[in-house]
Amino acid sequence: DQQVKQNSPSLSVQEGRISILNCDYTNSMFDYFLWYKKYPAEGPTFLISISSIKDKNEDGRFTVFLNKSAKHLSLHIVPSQPGDSAVYFCVISGSARQLTFGSGTQLTVLP
Amino acid sequence: DAGITQSPRHKVTETGTPVTLRCHQTENHRYMYWYRQDPGHGLRLIHYSYGVKDTDKGEVSDGYSVSRSKTEDFLLTLESATSSQTSVYFCAIGDHRGNQPQHFGDGTRLSIL
Incomplete structure (x- = not known):
């Protein structure tokens, strides 16, 4: 039973x-959400996060939106650049700071 | 660079053999984690540690054991490797303060034939 879904x-x-990556989660008790980016043959790197007390967090070209009533998270990248081509993981932080990852979305930015 | 080194980076071994993967950090972080990444599953937590000699199970802990005798080292052991444990293994470290993000090593690609 996947708690985090990237469809x-x-x-x-x-x-x-603009690139828009989407994520749905099942447990309304989660209170901290993150996005990680991963290039081939490297480990995931932290991109941006948001607390459940907020509905938006922005960092340069990256903005994360949280819709708690819909249990939906999205990442917007504007403007998209070829270097943004990577796998993006939606991640939820739980107890003992354990992370639960979605299955990932491969973003390809075409020049 | 978050100061995490995984060794070996690649390993090929046979079913039934023991395998130990090492994660070494230079950041003095309290929390350390082992994940595996498989197609269609993202990363899944195997075991984690919240201090020297303090460890706990994650989502997919069967067939794995861990040890942490020093703050800087976290070992993952497959006592008797099986083909289903072929995967890419990632170590991560985390600070105890608030919701600081975890930082990941570059992974170990393990193939069990």
Whole structure:
């Protein structure tokens, strides 16, 4: 039973356009959400996070939106760049700071 | 660079042999974690440690054991490797303060034939 679902395995966007990656979760008790980015042959790297007391957090080109009533999280990248091409994981932080990962979305930004 | 080194980076071994993977950190973080990554599953937690000699199970702990005798080292052992344990293994470290994000090593690719 997946607690974190990323229903789109892949996404392609044109350079300069907006990339929107989506994530759904099942447990309303989760209170901290993160996005990690992963390049091939490297470990995941932290990108941006949001607490459940907020509905938006912005860091440069990256914005995360949280809709608690819908149990939905999204990551917006504007403008998208070819270097953003990577696998993006939606992640939930639980007890003992354990992380639960979604299955990931492969983003490809086309030049 | 978060100061995490995983060794070996690649390993091929046979079913039934013991395997130990090492994670070494230079950040003096309290929390250390072992994950495995498989297609369609993202990363899944195997075991974690919240201090020297303090460890606990994660989501997919069967067939694995861990040890942490020093703050900087966290070992993952497969006592008798099986083909289902072929995977990429990632170590992560975390600070005890608030919701600081975990930092990951570059992974160990393990193939069990």
